[in-house]
Amino acid sequence: MRWIALKYLKPGYVLAQRVADERGRTLLAPGMTLSDSLIRRLQRVGVRAACVEARETEDVIVREMVDPKIKSQLMDVTFETMTELSSPVFRQRLKPTFLRKQFSPLLNEVVQQLREHNGAGEQLGSVYIADGELFHHSVNVTFYALTLGMQQGLTNAELVDLGLGALLHDIGKLRLPQKILQRAGKLTDEEFGTIKLHARYGYDILAKLQDVPTKSALIALQHHERLDGSGYPSGLTEAHIHPFSQMVAVVDVYEALTANRVYRKAFLPHDAMNILLSEKGVKLSAQHIDSLFESISIYPVGMTVRLSNGECAVVIQPSAYNNQYPVVRVIENERGEPIQPYELNLATTSDVHIVTCES
Known part of the structure; x- marks a missing residue:
């Protein structure tokens, strides 16, 4: 095949x-x-x-590193959760939501399967449609992040918290105008400013939920922050960026670079690797970049x-x-x-x- x-x-x-x-x-x-x-x-x-x-x-x-049935269940729950939490109706009723309890069994199963295959090494992709880009990106980022978390020796409970934040790191994008997200051409400064709002929108959504740990919610807020203070939304430097957020920042960049987007073709994997290496220790965590390329097959x-x-x-x-x-x-x-x-x-x-x- x-x-x-x-x-x-x-x-x-x-x-x-x-x-x-x-x-x-x-x-x-x-x-x-x-x-x-x-x-x-x-x-x-x-x-x-x-x-x-x-x-x-x-x-x-x-080979798929995660059983297609488990991945399908995780995709479905992620879609339902992100769609519900980002809707105006949800904001009005603010019903209690127990996301960690809901996602824990699936994330624990994913962790177990990744351990059996020594991480998300060979192939993450299954075929998906363009309209599902956000949700598939979120799930793939989660698999990469969990692989890094296992290499860093995180406990299962910590991996669940990391996985929950990674799954929902881009939830704020569902509150943005879709015409901007799907823009094929270059964004104006004003439009890019709108895109940047998704980080704070995502945090605002997750921080209100009673069983979402702060470190999970911070991933939504900080995954575009950079070690040298050049990121957004707050221009934080390394000491103020949570380690989970630093981990997701690395895998988010790599997954995005190696995927086709409406506004550009995917980068060659080794070109994406070189882009990350050029930012190693400056904008992105050197430790996590090294771990990523030790654990995945770029081709x-x-x-x-x-x-x-x-x-x-x-x-x-x-x-x-x-x-x-x-x-x-x-x-x-x-x-x-x-x-x-x-x-x-x-x-x-x-x-x-x-x-x-x-x-």
Whole structure:
């Protein structure tokens, strides 16, 4: 199996992983054979890539670090919770809400599964629609954050608090005008000022809830603060930013950079890594950046890439030390024609490198 960008999908491909909506519910199930009409449907709902079965990579297994059923449940509860808490109706009635109690069983299950797989290492992504971008981003950030938390030796109770804050770190965005959030072009200074409000909006929502710990609510408020005081909303420096917020700040940046957005294409994973490394110890925690790249595969198994010689390949073995040099299986020549597959270790091939991801 392999991940492939929507524009390269053809009728006859068979889905290897499901396509989920913004609530984690299945739109298209694994095993479905794609037709022209189904591909057009994926395009209409904003799907950008799919994991498909492929003869040339039938021995490549793309694992999800968290069971799809658990991830689906977490997605659904996150969607329901964020939508309810951000609504004007909720603000008017202010009913008691027990979020930590509600989320704890799911977060404990996620932690257990991440421990079994040594963290959110290989592959976080399942296929999702563009309208679910906020919710999928929140869940993926949570998986990364929990992985870092486990590396830092946090207790299960602390991991639940970290996970709760990570899941809801962007809840304030649901109080912003969607036309600004979905703007494809560059934001004006005024519009960016509006975007910045989501941090305080999110904190205001969570701080009012009786069983949300302060350190969880602070993640919503502080995940855009930076160690040197250049962040927002308060320009805090390192000593005043909670460690949980520093952790989420790192994984939030990485997840956002490596995902397609309405206003830009995803960065190559090693380019995203270099962006984080350029801010290491200055804007973002050096400890958490190091932990992140020790625990994830920046080019996960199954990712389809285009090489500098024009050939198309699929990652079959992550790179050592998480650099940009995985082992790939080349499946197409520079003209897009199928060839007899062969394997290439980019770490020992000085004249060939990855130039773009096609998944």
